Amino acid sequence: MKRKLATTVSSLVVLSTVLAACNNSDSKKTEGTAKKDAKQILRITSTTEIPSMDSAKATDAMSFEVLNSxxxxxxxxxxxxxxxxxxxxxxxxxxxxxxxxxxxxxxxxxxxxxxxxxxxxxxxxxxxxxxxxxxxxxxxxxxxxxxxxxxxxxxxxxxxxxxxxxxxxxxxxxxxxxxxxxxxxxxxxxxxxxxxxxxxxxNYGLEAGTVLSNGPFELSEWKHEQSYTLKKNPNYWDKDAVKLDEIKYNVVKDTSAAVNLYEGGQVDLLPKLDAEFIDKYKNDPKNFHTMLDARLVFFRFNESNPLFKNANVRKAIDLAYDKKAVTDGIMNNGAIPAYWVVPTQFAKGPDGKEFRDTNGDFNKEDIKEAQKLWAQAKKELGKDSFQVNMLSYDDSTRKKAAEYIAGELSKNLPGLKINVQPQPFEVKLDLEKKFNYDFSFSGWGPDYPDPMTFIDMFLSNSPFNEMKYNNPEYDKLVLDAKKEPDASKRWNDMLEAEKVIMKDSGIGPIYQNGIAYLEKPTVKGVYYNAFGAGYSYKNATNKK
CATH class of the missing domain: 3.90.76.10 (Dipeptide-binding Protein; Domain 1)
Known part of the structure; x- marks a missing residue:
């Protein structure tokens, strides 16, 4: 549910520090005390609610980021x-x-x-x-x-x-x-x-009062779909290393609204900046920053649907649009086109070579080939037209990317009509888990620094194989790699497994994520994890 901007802004107002009693002659002393005692508060925008604070049930980046704090x-x-x-x-x-x-x-x-x-x-x-x-x-x-x-x-x-x-x-x-x-x-x-x-x-993990903390911060307030606040945990064993008193997250799905809050001084960190604002800030090194992320964004094809059970359909979709137009024209945040399962600049093998350098690219866009495959698929399915729904995120940038790709696919694959269905993050996750979708604009961030974190999610019995992809050859290679004690053989099994799923077009890679963000010069010590939880704030400061 989208809230009025007034509510959004009000949740970010920082209360002034109460000063010690003093008379007029002590004004300089009082001013110094105010600076010394002022709370350090980091104010952040988020495009999503927290789906769960139960560590046994959490599955998404936002939940893991807050749990990490x-x-x-x-x-x-x-x-x-x-x-x-x-x-x-x-x-x-x-x-x-x-x-x-x-x-x-x-x-x-x-x-x-x-x-x-x-x-x-x-x-x-x-x-x-x-x-x-x-x-x-x-x-x-x-x-x-x-x-x-x-x-x-x-x-x-x-x-x-x-x-x-x-x-x-x-x-x-x-x-x-x-x-x-x-x-x-x-x-x-x-x-x-x-x-x-x-x-x-x-109720465990669903409200601020139903969670317990042992980390740097506590979840002190949780207004669903609006905001959530973390306060420094006085019982944390390393509390002296924690300088922030509070972290205030504000759920803002519209980037222009988030930018207005940042420019108005009501937000200190805007973790995701849309393409339309990047040109405005790219020459401002004090506020604007980018980095290549290890997150893969891809299409899940629900093979419960006979259309997507057809390999030629999946292959046609993967080839029928320009991925570089998505990364350069829409994302514009350092993202790069993806033609694989395992991201680049992520993992090196026993031979010292990048996984990506060894296996190279697969399935580069080729509209003529896509149209041949599509024509063949229509013959195999005995139909000439199809209407399907594409599940997507509801934030402005990824929604635009989904709409662009849907338009290109409908244009280049005659007889295919696609309805884009943007959904709040937690709703989208639930629909995927229940296989209640046709195909989905989805994403996966690594849990640990090894290719297996991407490869084993597509095992036929994986809880994250929310597509019903099933290839016995793929399963065998992945399971062999999991059991293989020899590092070189294990690495080779994973390389071969990626070749199998890409030959099947078991997924449709779109791009490797880039992150463009705004951060006030006063903010120090925030770092981004390439795997596992996202941002870490234990050592962050925000001295104004």
């Missing part, structure tokens, strides 16, 4: 993807790479209770419980018997975790996993306080 796992991500101490320091690792021993520091939940090793064990077992139906349960399969428990082939007490005492956590893996430390920073690996979770029942 309000909660903390064994370790946390630092600048440039480095791993930093969290509730524990870096662990002891056995010589075979299978057993990790973490020693927890003295840490508390926001209600004053101690954070213990059992909080991690409870959270992981809860996420693996098939009754909860966590879509991210698979990311815990690295732990011994995690998958078997989730598939009800083993009991929860067989999970490869042990707590000799409240401050020691032993974790045994199924097989050596070189990126396991990075995995422990991910949202599904966060701890949960069992007593609190169970006391909230079905």
């Amino acid at each position: 309000t909660n903390e796992g064994l370790l946390r991500l630092g600048p440039n993807g480095t791993v930093e101490p969290g509730i524990a320091d870096k662990p002891e690792v056995s010589s075979d790479g299978l057993k990790y021993t973490f020693h927890l520091r003295d840490a508390k939940w926001s209600n004053g209770e101690k954070v213990t090793a059992q909080d991690f064990i409870y959270a992981w077992k809860r996420a693996l419980d098939p009754k909860l139906a966590s879509e991210y349960a698979f990311i815990l399969y690295y732990i011994k018997n995690g998958q078997a428990i989730n598939e009800e082939k083993a009991t929860p007490d067989q999970l490869g975790v042990n707590a000799p005492d409240d401050k020691t956590l032993e974790v045994t893996l199924e097989r050596p996993t070189p990126y396991f430390l990075q995995l422990t920073t991910f949202g599904t690996y966060l701890p949960e306080n069992q007593k609190f979770v169970e006391s909230q029942g079905k």
Whole structure:
């Protein structure tokens, strides 16, 4: 639901600091005190609501970003993807790479209770419980018997975790996993306080009052579809490192409204700037910044629909429009056309080469070839015209991109009519989960720094394969890679798997995301994570 701008603006007004009592002769002293005691508040715009603050149920970038601020796992991500101490320091690792021993520091939940090793064990077992139906349960399969428990082939007490005492956590893996430390920073690996979770029942994670924090900030206010506020957590173990007193998110789906707030001094960080404003700010290095993101934006084809079950249809759509026109003409934010599953500048293999450099590009646009494939598909399907719906995001930029592509496809593939259906983020996610769509303008950001974070989502039994894509050859390559101890063979299996799905046009890559954003010069210490949670604010400051 879109709110009136007046409501949006009012939620961002910062109350002035109350000054100590003084007489007129102490005005200079009072002025100095005001500056010293002024709250540090970071005001941010967001295009989406938080779908969930339950770490076992969260699946989206916004939820994970806020969870990264309000909660903390064994370790946390630092600048440039480095791993930093969290509730524990870096662990002891056995010589075979299978057993990790973490020693927890003295840490508390926001209600004053101690954070213990059992909080991690409870959270992981809860996420693996098939009754909860966590879509991210698979990311815990690295732990011994995690998958078997989730598939009800083993009991929860067989999970490869042990707590000799409240401050020691032993974790045994199924097989050596070189990126396991990075995995422990991910949202599904966060701890949960069992007593609190169970006391909230079905409301857990859905309101400000039904969440508990053990991280730098607490979720203090949550006005659905309008705003949410984080306040510094006084019980956080490293609270002295946290300089911000508050982070105020304001949900603004229209970029022009967000820009007006930024220019009016009511917003300090605008994380996503639309193409129409980039030319205006691109020569302003104090406020304007860009970076290439590792997020892949692509079409999901729901193969429950006979039209999209046809491989020639999928291939025709992937070839029938100019992706560079999308990135340069609409996005204009550093995004680049995507002709693959695994993004560029993301992962290097055992040979030191980029995954992307080895496999190259697939399925470059070719309208004549697309039209041949489309004609063949129509013969195979016995129909000459089709009307379908394209699910899309409802923010202005991605909605424009979806509408542009729909127009190009309708023009270049005779007989195809596409209705674009923009939806609020959480509604769109739900429609995809329920397969209640034809094809969808979608996206995926990496959870950890390895190609598998993109490749295994399209396994036939993956909870994120919300398209019913099913190719036994693809499944075998991916599953072999998951079990392969030899790094070179594992890498080759993933390269081959990408070739298979691109030959099928199992998905339709559109672009690798770029990020153009505005940030006030007073804001320091905010950094963006290439994988897992988005922005990190633990070390941020905003001194005005």
